[in-house]
Amino acid sequence: MICAMRADLGSGGFTMPQPDLRLEIDSTPLAVRAALSQVLGHRLTTGLAPHRRGDLELVLAEVLNNIVEHAYAQGQGTILLELGARPGGLQCRVQDWGHAMPGGALPAGQLAARLPDDLPEGGFGWHLIRCLTRDLSYARIGGSNVVTFSISETDKD
Amino acid sequence: MELIATQLPGLLLVRVGQDRIDAAGAIQFKDRMRELIAPAQGRVMLDMSQVGFLDSSGLGAVVGVMKLLGPDRKLELAALTANVEKVLRLTRMDSVFVIHPAAPHDLRDAG
Numbered sequence: 001m002i003c004a005m006r007a008d009l010g011s012g013g014f015t016m017p018q019p020d021l022r023l024e025i026d027s028t029p030l031a032v033r034a035a036l037s038q039v040l041g042h043r044l045t046t047g048l049a050p051h052r053r054g055d056l057e058l059v060l061a062e063v064l065n066n067i068v069e070h071a072y073a074q075g076q077g078t079i080l081l082e083l084g085a086r087p088g089g090l091q092c093r094v095q096d097w098g099h100a101m102p103g104g105a106l107p108a109g110q111l112a113a114r115l116p117d118d119l120p121e122g123g124f125g126w127h128l129i130r131c132l133t134r135d136l137s138y139a140r141i142g143g144s145n146v147v148t149f150s151i152s153e154t155d156k157d
Numbered sequence: 158m159e160l161i162a163t164q165l166p167g168l169l170l171v172r173v174g175q176d177r178i179d180a181a182g183a184i185q186f187k188d189r190m191r192e193l194i195a196p197a198q199g200r201v202m203l204d205m206s207q208v209g210f211l212d213s214s215g216l217g218a219v220v221g222v223m224k225l226l227g228p229d230r231k232l233e234l235a236a237l238t239a240n241v242e243k244v245l246r247l248t249r250m251d252s253v254f255v256i257h258p259a260a261p262h263d264l265r266d267a268g
Contacts, residue, residue, distance in 0.1 A: 029181035054210075054240035061212040065180040111249060121220045124213035124248045131247050 014137075014148050016093045019082035020044050025064065027072040027079055027096070032064045035081065044085055048153060055132045056090065056151050062125040063094050063147055071098025071145055089134075089152040097144045106138045106147070158185040162193045169197040170260060172204040178215030187218040191225055201226060204260035206236035211244050220250065235260035 021042050025035045036057050039045055045053060060081070067079050080095040101107075109126030130136065133149035140146075159174035171193060178186050194201055203219070211219070223232035235257040237245070245251040 029179070033177075033179060033181045051239065051243070054243070057210060058212060058240070058244065061179060061210075065212065065214060068180070119220050119224060119253060121217040121224075122213065124216055124244075124250075128213060128244065128247055 014091065014093070014135075016082045016084050016091065016148075019084045019093070021081075021083040023081045025079040025081060027068045027076050027098070029065065029068060032061065032068060035064065036060055039081075039083065042083075044083055044090070048090075048151075052151060052153060052155070055155075059129055059132050059149070059151065060092070060094075062129050063092075066125055067094070067096045067098060067145070071096045071100075073099070086150070088154065089150050091150050092148065094147045095144050100140050100145060101138060104140060106136065158182055158189050160186075160189050160193060164197070165261065167199040168261070169194065169199065169201045170204060171201070172206075172260070173208050176207055177210040178208055178218060179210060179212045180214035183214040183218035186215070187221050187225075190222045194222070194225060200233060201230065202233040202235055202257070202260065204235050205238065205241055206260065208241055209238050211241045213244075213248075216244060216248060216250060220253070223254065231255050233257060 021039065021044050023035050023038060025031050039060060040053060040057055045056060048056065064079060064081070071077075077096060077098055080093075082093040084091045107126040109128075109130045111127050112120050112123055129149075132151070132155075134152055134155070136147070136149045138145065138147050161172045161174050163170045163172070171190070173186075175182075203222075219232070219234075226232060231254060233255040236259050237256065242251070245254070245256075
């Protein structure tokens with residue numbers, strides 16, 4: 001399917017004064033895996049429809065692993081993940097203190113045109129994030145990266 | 158990374174014996190598959206029935222395995238769970254692999 005690219009929110013997104021779940025995560029793939037397990041086991045997410053739980057896990061995996069691989073490419077750091085229940089879904093806020101996004105903006109996440117003998121082994125992550133979230137936003141705030149987005153309970157994709 | 162290979166006539170069937178192919182396991186998956194397919198002739202099929210989670214790194218590794226097979230062989234995927242099927246559909250990789258609704262019964266199940 002082709003995902004309509006939703007407009008990003010203005011920079012800044014939303015703040016989350018009282019998150020229902022707050023995790024500090026080391027920037028390693030195994031710590032990300034453990035954090036996903038915690039999120040998926042939390043009462044905040046256990047009531048979501050199974051396919052939306054799958055979407056949430058995938059989106060968080062993509063956002064967090066992107067930070068591990070790129071923002072903290074030159075050294076480990078901490079990632080702050082906050083989730084809050086909102087009417088109709090979940091709000092998510094992810095903060096890290098690594099390198100800024102190139103160009104100061106989120107990647108477009110467009111799938112590369114491909115040739116039969118030149119299949120891409122990467123470049124899927126931001127496409128998936130954009131397909132499965134709403135209200136996606138990025139801001140560079142005081143030496144940190146802040147990405148915010150929502151997961152709707154009712155979206156089919 | 159638990160991968161259980163069964164050589165059937167003309168087909169190497171590899172069952173992925175864990176519930177995720179993710180960023181933490183993608184390189185190991187690809188390295189282990191490289192060992193399994195090196196001596197194999199004919200078709201290669203992954204039984205994905207146990208895999209409930211595939212992220213973009215895992216998908217990259219699965220694509221990488223198909224590239225290891227060379228230009229004349231496609232990697233076949235069987236028994237996709239709903240989450241994995243969705244990742245393939247959203248990334249349009251569902252057209253790249255041969256996808257089967259179920260894996261063939263291996264020899265232990267025969268007769």
